[in-house]
């Protein structure tokens with residue numbers, strides 16, 4: 001969808017960071033409201049935690065994002081709104097080019113929208129400096145990408161530890177947290193392995209553990225199982241859902257895989273930059 005150039009916000013043009021591709025670059029470190037109660041009821045899984053009375057851990061409010069496109073602007077996100085409560089998973093589906101990665105990039109504060117509000121764990125991000133946004137990302141947001149992008153020379157434990165060393169925590173605490181998280185993702189016995197000594201599914205588990213290292217309130221996950229076979233993908237998804245509940249993260253999961261939808265508390269669909277409750281039906285829940 002292309003709109004005239006003068007409809008674009010000038011704020012957006014200040015963003016040299018403003019590219020969906022910039023989501024991937026942080027890996028080395030980390031219409032109206034569509035989620036009204038009727039919509040939520042239509043898309044909630046039976047096992048979903050009750051709607052919270054506390055503010056959502058992630059709030060996108062009436063977000064519009066445009067990119068330069070020739071003489072005009074392309075509207076990647078068209079007045080989208082999304083509430084993600086702590087301890088719940090919101091799946092976002094939609095065709096290629098519909099705006100899913102743009103949504104994640106805005107939620108991650110990597111891209112500043114033309115208009116609308118992003119609130120992360122109660123902190124409004126509008127007006128934050130670049131450094132303040134980087135600190136918010138480091139402390140409150142975990143990001144899991146399609147490809148783990150682990151550092152080849154580091155062990156699993158070290159992949160996690162470098163994240164926290166950046167924050168100047170005590171090494172002993174950092175090591176203990178890395179071990180605890182590797183155990184939580186089922187890799188207690190793989191802490192000393194390097195990426196080439198791990199399977200694809202195990203690498204993605206390290207990736208997830210790394211994203212949780214700084215106890216994020218918000219977990220943004222982009223097609224985490226695209227490089228995995230069905231069985232390993234299902235195991236990684238179960239893990240993500242379990243960790244979301246256990247650690248009370250507000251998790252947004254961008255996915256093409258309908259099998260992922262059974263586990264989601266809320267299913268939203270992107271189409272031409274607009275977000276609404278998904279028309280798709282859930283696949284039957286997997287039997288254990």
Ligand SMILES: Nc1ncnc2c1ncn2[C@@H]1O[C@H](COP(=O)(O)OP(=O)(O)OP(=O)(O)O)[C@@H](O)[C@H]1O
Pocket residue numbers: 018019020021067068074075076094095096097098099100101102103270
């Ligand atoms: N940096 C950019 N500059 C210009 N246009 C962009 C930029 N990034 C994305 N777009 C455009 O914005 C629209 C939404 O792209 P986005 O990557 O968010 O979609 P997507 O749903 O994630 O697609 P896919 O599933 O293929 O990854 C597309 O039309 C895309 O071409």
